[in-house]
Amino acid sequence: MLGRDDTTARASDPVTAPREAPHIDAALVRRLVASQFPHWADLPVRPVAVDGWDNRTFHLGDEMTVRLPSAEGYVPQVEKEQRWLPLLAPRLPLAVPTPLAQGSPGEGYPFPWSVRRWIDGETAAAERIGDPVRFATDLAGLLTALHRTEPAGGPLAGAHSAFRGAALATYDAETRQAVELLGDRIPTDTVREIWATALESTWTGPPVWFHGDVAWGNLLVRAGRLVAVIDFGCCGMGDPACDLAVAWTLLAGASRTAFRAALDVDDATWARGRGWVLWKALITLDNPDPVRAAEARHALDAVLTEYAESTRA
Structure with missing residues (x-):
């Protein structure tokens, strides 16, 4: 609530994130995309300017993003957004993320991840x-x-x-x-x-x-x-x-x-x-x-x- 990282898990929280992902960088994202969505393999990958805590987000070309949970405690967010954002989007007066695909663990990364449409804005x-x-x-x-x-x-x-x-x-x-x-x-x-x-x-x-x-x-x-x-x-x-x-x-x-x-x-x-x-x-x-x-x-x-x-x- 105080910013992009406000759901930081701490030992005293009712919810914790006990298992962290390995180092997440653009090279990992390129490998994941190439192995699971080869039709997007030639698109450039770069980190977003302002990232969050629960997930690491990268541009995939100019019109998509790849979003990877940073720890096990945030994994349920992937399936939840994939399932419910398509239902919520047409009922809301402003834009919300559009899920395009869901990736599986691979290339040493242990969690599911997602691809969604990029929304331009600051x-x-x-x-x-x-x-x-x-x-x-x-x-x-x-x-x-x-x-x-x-x-x-x-x-x-x-x-x-x-x-x-x-x-x-x-x-x-x-x-x-x-x-x-x-x-x-x-x-x-x-x-x-x-x-x-x-x-x-x-x-x-x-x-x-x-x-x-x-x-x-x-x-x-x-x-x-x-x-x-x-x-x-x-x-x-x-x-x-x-x-x-x-x-x-x-x-x-x-x-x-x-x-x-x-x-x-x-x-x-x-x-x-x-x-x-x-x-x-x-x-x-x-x-x-x-x-x-x-x-x-x-x-x-x-x-x-x-x-x-x-x-x-």
């Missing part, structure tokens, strides 16, 4: 968004359409979604431990209050489709406009509150207000969305990667500020 860093309010309402429209898509037997939230869409209480112990460890580096009483508020409710409606990782790195813009959402590896059926995290990690002020108004969610769902951001920020504040740690601090500050404003209203 990741939605704040400085690339032309009109933040329009961006927010377009994103709300996409999520509304997704949350209203017929279930069609989609997968219920669980380990395959890193428990996105499941009860927020899944991460209660980890959150409380993080609060204790951070101590006076955070406003402990306020953080505990926000977390307790988030846990007061659970999703009582039928399970609905959720994306599970709505973050700037999974949203694409062209000429400042939102054009696509990618990386449905954490998608599933459950509580859509996890998809609201972007309201604190990317949006702010008028754009956050417009996002909430367009989604038309109740206070309890909004509080759970805030809780998802709080959990992730707290467990990432001490990340050794300074970029991730800074993103976590930004998200935590956004949660604290917005919560204070909501309690004064």
